[in-house]
Structures are given as structure tokens and as C-alpha cells.
Amino acid sequence: MKRLLNTVLAATIGLAALPLTLPLSLSAQQAPTWVRVGVLWTVTTPEITQSVVDETRVAEQQDAGCDASTIRFGDTALMRGFETGAVWPRAVRDAVTGAAITDEKDDAIGQLRTALADPSLTDVQHYAVENRMVLTALQFDDAVLARQLIASAGAPEDLPAALLSDRLFWQAYLGFATASADVWATEYSPLLDRALALDPTSFQVRFWRVAGWLNGRQWGGVSCATALATYSSMLLDMSEAGSCSLMAGHFSNALTLELGAAKAGRISADLDAWMTFTDGLLAVISQNPDLADAFTAELAAAPASSCVPLLASELARIRGTQ
Amino acid sequence: MTSAPKPDSSDETAAIDLAVAFFCTVLVLFVFVAFNLDRDPKTEPFRTASQEQITMPAPIPAWSAINQRGSFAVWSDDRLIVLDLAEITHGMRVITDQYQGPDGYMSYLRGREASPASFRADFGLTVQSPPEPWVKEILTQNGACPDTIRPFVTVLVPEGASELGAIVDLSERCGFRVRFENFKVGSDGVSGTFGLALSARSFGGERIFR
Numbered sequence: 292m293k294r295l296l297n298t299v300l301a302a303t304i305g306l307a308a309l310p311l312t313l314p315l316s317l318s319a320q321q322a323p324t325w326v327r328v329g330v331l332w333t334v335t336t337p338e339i340t341q342s343v344v345d346e347t348r349v350a351e352q353q354d355a356g357c358d359a360s361t362i363r364f365g366d367t368a369l370m371r372g373f374e375t376g377a378v379w380p381r382a383v384r385d386a387v388t389g390a391a392i393t394d395e396k397d398d399a400i401g402q403l404r405t406a407l408a409d410p411s412l413t414d415v416q417h418y419a420v421e422n423r424m425v426l427t428a429l430q431f432d433d434a435v436l437a438r439q440l441i442a443s444a445g446a447p448e449d450l451p452a453a454l455l456s457d458r459l460f461w462q463a464y465l466g467f468a469t470a471s472a473d474v475w476a477t478e479y480s481p482l483l484d485r486a487l488a489l490d491p492t493s494f495q496v497r498f499w500r501v502a503g504w505l506n507g508r509q510w511g512g513v514s515c516a517t518a519l520a521t522y523s524s525m526l527l528d529m530s531e532a533g534s535c536s537l538m539a540g541h542f543s544n545a546l547t548l549e550l551g552a553a554k555a556g557r558i559s560a561d562l563d564a565w566m567t568f569t570d571g572l573l574a575v576i577s578q579n580p581d582l583a584d585a586f587t588a589e590l591a592a593a594p595a596s597s598c599v600p601l602l603a604s605e606l607a608r609i610r611g612t613q
Numbered sequence: 614m615t616s617a618p619k620p621d622s623s624d625e626t627a628a629i630d631l632a633v634a635f636f637c638t639v640l641v642l643f644v645f646v647a648f649n650l651d652r653d654p655k656t657e658p659f660r661t662a663s664q665e666q667i668t669m670p671a672p673i674p675a676w677s678a679i680n681q682r683g684s685f686a687v688w689s690d691d692r693l694i695v696l697d698l699a700e701i702t703h704g705m706r707v708i709t710d711q712y713q714g715p716d717g718y719m720s721y722l723r724g725r726e727a728s729p730a731s732f733r734a735d736f737g738l739t740v741q742s743p744p745e746p747w748v749k750e751i752l753t754q755n756g757a758c759p760d761t762i763r764p765f766v767t768v769l770v771p772e773g774a775s776e777l778g779a780i781v782d783l784s785e786r787c788g789f790r791v792r793f794e795n796f797k798v799g800s801d802g803v804s805g806t807f808g809l810a811l812s813a814r815s816f817g818g819e820r821i822f823r
Contacts, residue, residue, distance in 0.1 A: 363816065364816045364817070365813060365816040366678065366679065366680065366816065367728065369726075369727045369728035369729075369730075370727075370728050370730075370731075370813050370815075370816050371813070371816075372727065372813060373727060374727045375727060379729045381723065382706075383729055384723050384724070384729045384732075385705055385706040385723065386706060387729040387730045388702070388705060388723070388724075388729070388730055388731075388732040388811075389702035389703070389705055389706050390702075390730075391730040391732075391811060392698055392701070392702050392705075392732075392734075392809065393698045393699050393702050394682055394683065394684040394685070394698045394699075394762070394763050395698070395699050396682075398699045398702075399682075402702075402706075406729075419728075419729075420729070423729075423730065426679070427682075429679045430679055430680060430681060430682045431682055432681070460678075464678060464679065495678040498678065499678060541676060544676075545676040545677075548676075548677075549677075
């Protein structure tokens with residue numbers, strides 16, 4: 292009896308000591324990551340051993356939480372807080388306000404032309420009203436007029452950076468729906484990069500870079516790691532505007548709406564995978580672990596097309612470090 | 614005389630018992646397998662990053678970099694009265710032409726912000742019969758659909774109105790999208806006020822997404 296007890300005791304101690312004998316050098320890159328969704332466990336085996344997504348930025352944004360950032364959501368530079376430095380004449384204010392309310396295009400454009408003709412406007416104010424006219428043409432869905440106005444407004448030497456950023460953004464906006472992947476990469480994407488450099492407080496530029504990248508399928512033609520590095524930095528630029536869960540949801544929904552509107556009816560497995568990655572990263576940033584796990588599992592289960600393994604492993608890695 | 618052997622009742626019973634037991638086993642197995650092979654399609658709630666709880670669907674807000682311009686209309690008495698914004702804004706610019714009367718008034722405040730488009734305007738009008746100069750079109754349930762209104766219409770609905778289905782029918786028939794705004798009706802039940810404003814604060818954070 293005593294011998295049996297001793298044997299059992301020895302066996303228990305031996306089993307308890309067993310984990311210590313396992314090799315401890317299994318690095319995170321080789322060990323598979325198990326993710327639990329409900330009662331199902333899914334494994335994602337990272338095949339790429341590099342780290343592409345910048346986890347320090349993700350951590351910063353998580354820490355920022357729901358604090359307001361410097362990024363503004365206004366649709367023109369003036370609405371984002373850019374000061375022209377001069378007083379607006381009353382008549383010009385009334386004309387521009389009237390143009391902002393009315394629902395007839397000719398009336399609106401006419402009012403803005405009247406405002407432009409006011410002799411007491413400074414150069415900067417003149418440019419600002421020109422910008423307003425471009426925005427009005429876009430609001431009335433008149434792409435032809437908008438292009439004309441942008442072309443005639445041009446880019447004068449003394450144009451302030453924020454106003455130029457808007458003009459570049461609207462040019463890219465006009466090209467969004469119809470540009471092919473090459474055209475987007477060569478013509479419009481540099482405009483947006485320049486617009487961001489000119490005015491870092493503009494949210495619409497950051498958002499449109501992401502939307503344009505996805506819409507233009509810019510993951511083709513470059514290696515997956517390069518594509519993910521570019522895309523994740525754009526995405527982190529955009530989510531700087533709000534790392535709240537509500538804001539993250541808004542960004543994700545707005546992306547879905549813009550992409551759906553532009554590519555109605557064409558479903559692409561690649562685009563779905565990148566969108567799932569986007570949603571997953573936004574979920575991690577907004578500190579929603581259940582949702583992040585759900586997206587990680589969805590990506591792990593996605594049909595393995597070009598970049599899906601890298602996306603899955605990177606998302607799992609970021610999720611694991613949070 | 615030998616009698617035929619009587620069928621052994623216990624054998625018979627045993628045979629019946631065995632048959633019944635076998636049948637029950639098969640039945641249990643069938644039920645077990647049927648419930649395990651039940652292929653109910655999982656209803657996945659629409660997941661977004663803004664969801665706090667994964668099991669509840671989240672509302673879908675909308676944002677667009679360029680806000681589409683829309684018309685304004687007042688809903689009263691089963692009629693959609695589309696307002697003539699050109700006339701109203703003319704009144705903002707030329708104060709002597711601004712309509713002020715018993716059935717409608719307007720107070721317009723120029724903004725002081727960096728953007729010249731910032732303003733605040735308050736309107737009062739009798740819901741049943743807005744001022745004549747402010748009316749552009751009157752749409753009725755079975756009337757003609759005009760082409761002078763924008764594809765997006767903000768409909769001002771008196772607070773507490775419940776029958777909004779007619780507006781939606783009208784919008785589907787005439788092909789415009791509808792957004793509802795509340796209209797504060799005064800104590801006399803006849804006149805109402807609403808405000809319009811545009812400023813940098815209109816673009817603050819979460820507001821633009823709604």
C-alpha cells in the first residue's frame with residue numbers, strides 16, 4: 292500500500308515537472324497562435340517571421356483612447372480652423388451663407404461668383420471662396436464644373452498650405468470612382484500624400500488615402516510585406532483621428548459604404564480579406580478583444596489568396612501583444 | 614393424442630420485447646443523429662468595430678467627405694410643402710426683402726468664425742400654411758412628382774407626429790431620400806420653429822457621422 296502510494300506520488304511529481312523539461316526556446320514566431328471564439332479554437336500559424344505592422348503606434352493609439360486629437364473633420368480648411376487673417380465683408384458672408392443653404396446649383400454658384408467679385412477681398416480670402424465654389428459644385432454632384440473650377444483656380448504661389456491641401460484632395464476625390472489601379476497609384480495617390488503633408492489636420496485626406504488604396508487594389512504588384520507596411524501606416528494615420536470604439540466603427544462603416552458604392556456588385560476575396568484586417572486592427576485599437584478575436588478567426592479561416600496568411604499572422608501578432 | 618406445442622408465451626413476449634427494444638434504440642439513434650446534423654444557418658449579427666457587444670447588431674452611421682446638398686420640406690396635413698430656399702436666402706442677403714409676417718418670420722445671424730459660410734438662422738412658420746413666398750412645391754400623395762427638388766429632402770415633422778409612412782411612400786414614388794427633423798410646435802399648436810446652423814462645431818468629432 293505504501294509502495295503504491297509512493298509510486299503514485301512519484302508519478303504526480305514527474306508529471307508536474309514535465310513542462311519544465313520542454314524546450315523554452317519556442318519563439319512567438321514559430322509557435323502557433325490559438326484563438327478562441329465561443330467554443331471553437333482556431334489556430335493561426337504565422338508563416339512569415341517579420342513584424343510589419345507598427346505595434347508601438349497601435350499601443351500609442353490605444354493609450355490615447357477617446358481623447359481628442361488634433362485632426363479635424365471639417366470639409367474645408369476654414370471649417371477646420373484655418374484663419375485667413377482678414378475680416379470678411381458682410382456682403383461676402385451673406386453671399387457665401389446663402390450659397391451654402393440654397394438647393395439650386397445656379398443660385399449657389401452665382402452667389403459665390405458675386406462674392407468673388409467683391410473688391411475688398413484679400414488674396415487668401417479670394418482663394419478660400421474659390422475653394423468654397425469647388426466644394427459647392429461637388430455638393431451638387433457636378434463633377435464637370437468641379438474639374439473646371441479646380442483647373443481655373445490652379446495652385447498660385449501664395450496659396451496657403453491648407454487651402455492647397457483641399458484642392459488636391461478634391462482632385463483625388465474626383466478621380467476615385469473611375470481610376471484604375473495604375474492611374475490611382477501614379478496620379479491620385481501622390482496628390483493625397485502631398486495633401487496630407489500640407490495639412491496634417493485634415494481627416495478626409497487620411498480617410499481617402501485608405502479608401503483609395505483599397506478601391507485601387509494597390510496590393511497587386513508589390514510584395515505582401517510592402518503592401519501591408521504601406522497600408523497599415525495609412526490606416527494608423529486614419530485611426531489617429533479617434534481611437535474610441537465608436538469612432539473606429541464609424542471609420543469602418545464609412546469605408547464599407549465608400550467601397551460598396553464604387554464597386555457595386557463585384558466581390559473580391561482579396562478586398563474582403565483586407566477589409567477584415569482593417570476591421571480587426573480597428574477593433575484592437577479600440578480595445579475590443581472579443582471583436583478582435585472574431586476578426587482574427589475570420590481571417591484565419593479565409594481562403595488563402597495572395598496576402599491572407601501575412602494578414603492573419605500580423606493581426607494575430609498585434610492582437611497578442613495587446 | 615399429443616397436443617401441438619402451445620407457443621411459449623414467454624418466447625413470444627421475448628421476441629416482442631426484443632423487437633420493441635430494437636425499434637426504440639433505432640429511434641433514439643435517429644433522434645440523436647438528427648439533432649446533431651441539424652444545419653441551422655447561424656445568424657451572424659453585423660459586426661463592426663464600434664460594437665461593444667458582439668451579439669448585438671450595431672447601427673450603421675454614414676459619413677461622406679462631400680455632403681450632398683438637399684432640399685427642405687415641411688410635412689403637414691398629408692402634404693409635403695417644399696420650401697423655396699433661394700427665396701429664403703435672398704431674404705438673408707437683402708434684409709428689406711426678408712419676409713416677416715404673421716405666418717412666418719426669420720432671424721438670421723451672421724457667423725463670426727473663420728469660415729464665411731458659418732451662420733445661424735431661426736425660422737418660425739405656421740405649419741399648415743407656410744408663407745406664400747417660401748413655398749416652392751406642394752407634393753401630395755397622388756400628385757405629380759416634380760423635378761425641381763434635390764434627391765435628398767430633409768422633412769420637418771411636427772414633434773409627436775406618428776404617421777410618417779405616407780412620407781416614405783411619397784419619397785419612394787418620387788425617387789428622393791428622406792431625413793426627418795423635428796419641428797417644435799408652439800403652445801397654440803399652429804406655429805412651429807426650427808433652426809439651421811453651420812459652424813466649425815458642426816464638424817466636431819462624432820457629429821458628422823450621424
